[in-house]
Amino acid sequence: MELEQNIKIAVDAIVFGYSENSLNVLLIKQKYGVLKNQWALVGGFIKDNETIINAVNRELKEETGIKVNYLEQLYTFGDDLDRDPRFRVISVAYFALVNSTKLILKADSDAEDAKWFSFAELPKLAFDHDIILKTAHQRLQNKLTYQPIGFDLLPKEFLFSELENLYCTILDKEIDRRNFRKKILSFGIVEETEKFGNKKNGRPAKLFKFNKLKYNKLTKEGFLFDINFA
């Protein structure tokens, strides 16, 4: 079979972080090419002898130096033939979560600069990355209600108010504090620690942690995580 195909395959990663009641996205400034100085998602081309997931991890490491808590394939974009002005590119997008409180970002070969942006105030993006980002945000909102991925956006130990605010912010909803706490605690996958977190004002709050092992065990037994509020 003769087969000449001139399509390139890339990966892109949408990296979400959360800090101080704000959902953030990691973007890098393009260093070369037509799109120089535009902001874009972390990404690059897949090497011939590299799995797709390895390509994503390599790009994440090379361009930002961060370690992600959660990574899943999002969608493959390639229905716009001109999404890359240089040549035809199909991109497999991945969706990543980190707790961004103490991340050291490194600017590297492919990227002049890596920076966190608030999801609410994004700059103009290169390629079709605005569409990819919107898709990723929808996925995040959906998954938050039926998988405990919110914990991957928080430090290991967190305040209940932080968890609650995370849900409020990402789902763009008001949530009743009492009902939320009751529901989360009823699952038995979040545990109280002896420590207290520091806030400037008000009564000190206990730190909690997510028990992933217990969650995995319950999942095998048929447990379904589900948070739905009016």
Added chain:
Amino acid sequence: MELEQNIKIAVDAIVFGYSENSLNVLLIKQKYGVLKNQWALVGGFIKDNETIINAVNRELKEETGIKVNYLEQLYTFGDDLDRDPRFRVISVAYFALVNSTKLILKADSDAEDAKWFSFAELPKLAFDHDIILKTAHQRLQNKLTYQPIGFDLLPKEFLFSELENLYCTILDKEIDRRNFRKKILSFGIVEETEKFGNKKNGRPAKLFKFNKLKYNKLTKEGFLFDINFA
């Protein structure tokens, strides 16, 4: 930037049909190559100036001649470097639904033979198509509970018992007939017709039809389709 990439991009389609209480999958017999005579999903390589979705539709038309009721991107497979024995191929898999009661299958250039198989009794498949198929089945099971895609597997007019059996079969659950009917009818998106379907035995049953327009309208107003049974 120098960029030599030797990865081919293909599409594959998992086509589900339903008839006589059986979930079916459309497979084609490979005509050429190392995998000659093995059964595989509908699929082929993307052309340089063709969108991904168009490639899927073209392959469906070329290899089977069917018209699908529903088509969505499933997942992109490419983490097994040797999934295709010929060379490195990354495949974007799509998930399709048809009402297979009266489908005329055509065997065409790329495929020696196209045939429906019961999902319960699949032959050995080429490539990693067994994994893809398993993924597609999981997606079908999930989607069935929160999107009214079951109707895309049935003729325009159908018996309530057919709908119920479809849910039972695909979800592999027993469902209470009264509760099921009550729930579905409460949505107001399924309408009674004046006609009756023909079954050999028993009391004649009314034919129903799915009102897609009403569903779309309700969806815009925030309505959520949801079928969950114990």
Added chain:
DNA sequence: TCAAAAGTGTTGTGCGTACACCCATGT
């Protein structure tokens, strides 16, 4: 003593679940 955030219980109601009998037709 005031401001700011943490922590906590009760009540109503709507929805899911469980469950069994009669109906219309063909043979």
Added chain:
DNA sequence: ACATGGGTGTACGCACAACACTTTTGA
């Protein structure tokens, strides 16, 4: 009249939703 599948109603319990006051700390 019998076999086969179609069609229907009710009662219970649980889980979600709504709702407000007290506690602890720092300034």
